Amino acid sequence: MKLYKLYFVILFVAFVTSCKSAKTITASGEINDAISAKQLIKENAKQDAKFNTLQAKVKIDYTQDLQEQGYSVNLRMEKDKTIWINATLGLARAMITPDQVRFYDRINNQYFEGDYALLSNLLGVELNFKKVQSLLLGESLFNLKDGKYTASTNDKSYILQPKEQTALLELFLLLNPSHFKMDSQQLLQPLKRRFLQVDYLAYQDVDQEILPKDIKIMAVEDNDEVIIAMEYKSVLLNEEVRFPFKIPSGFKEIILEDAP
Known part of the structure; x- marks a missing residue:
């Protein structure tokens, strides 16, 4: 897997929440085998x-x-508008908006500016700002109201999947019975030998918002595998924020080749 692919996998999954006063949510909900896909989607949207x-x-x-x-x-x-990330000591910084992805790296004196098309090819999943944001917040990568789904259960989760899976993309969404947020999102592209699994290992209540606490991501392409684990600390909600971003002079532009 190319180094820059790894950069962007990390950037797109590394920004969620935790809080000094946050309370970890205990998954104590009971499975209701009679619940319908429509009901699951409705309860999920409430969160x-x-x-x-x-x-x-x-x-x-x-x-x-x-x-x-x-x-x-x-x-x-800033929800629906901007995601801004700054690495320790300012060694790297990224700013993602609905129209643009920008990133610079002081270690290698380089930067990237572009839209989501090339990054979608690199990750094997069509991306936009909404999908990235949803992924980070324990929400479905896809708009569930746009498709037709079937519901089933396992020992711990509800399972939603499209009524008609395709050879290009198989999708499985596991929902938590306690609060109906995602337990896992699993995307398989058999023809391209790609697999993405995002597991939400724990949630927390932050100012009456149910948000992820621990996330594990596994991205596989052919024989290459990347595993990312995240622990979220020190979150503040609904305070004034700034998004300073300026590409330093003299940096070299990163040109990403299109994926085959």
């Missing part, structure tokens, strides 16, 4: 994030080729 702004610190550990690395980032978000 969509309602905050305006968010600030947090996120500890990230990622593993590739059996080698593990870790670092911390500061996150600021």
Whole structure:
């Protein structure tokens, strides 16, 4: 897997929430085998994030080729408008908006500016700002109201899947019976030998918002695998935030080749 692909996988999954006063939610809900897909989608929609702004610190550990690395980032978000990330000591900074993805790296004196098309090819999933934001907040990557789904259960979760899976994309969404947020999102592209799994290992109540606390992401393409674990600390909601971003002079532009 290319280094820049790893950069963007990390950037797109590393910005959620935690709080000094947050309470971890115990998954104590009972499975109702009679619940319909329509009911599940309705309950899930009720839990969509309602905050305006968010600030947090996120500890990230990622593993590739059996080698593990870790670092911390500061996150600021204005819901539906901007995601801003600053790495420790300002070594890297990113700003994502509905129209543009921008990133620079002081270690290698380089930067990237572009839209979501190329990054969608790199990750194997069509991306836009809404999908990235939803992924980070424990919400469905896809608009569930746009499709037809069937409901089933396992021992711990409700399972939603499209009534008609395709050879291009198979989708499985596991919902938590306690609060109907995502337990897991699993996307399989058999023809391209790609697999993305996002597991929400724990949630927390932050100022009456149910938000992820611990997330694990596994991205596989052919024989390449990246695993990312996140621990979220020190979040503040609905306070004034700033998004400073200026590409330093003299940096070299990163040109990403289209994925085959």
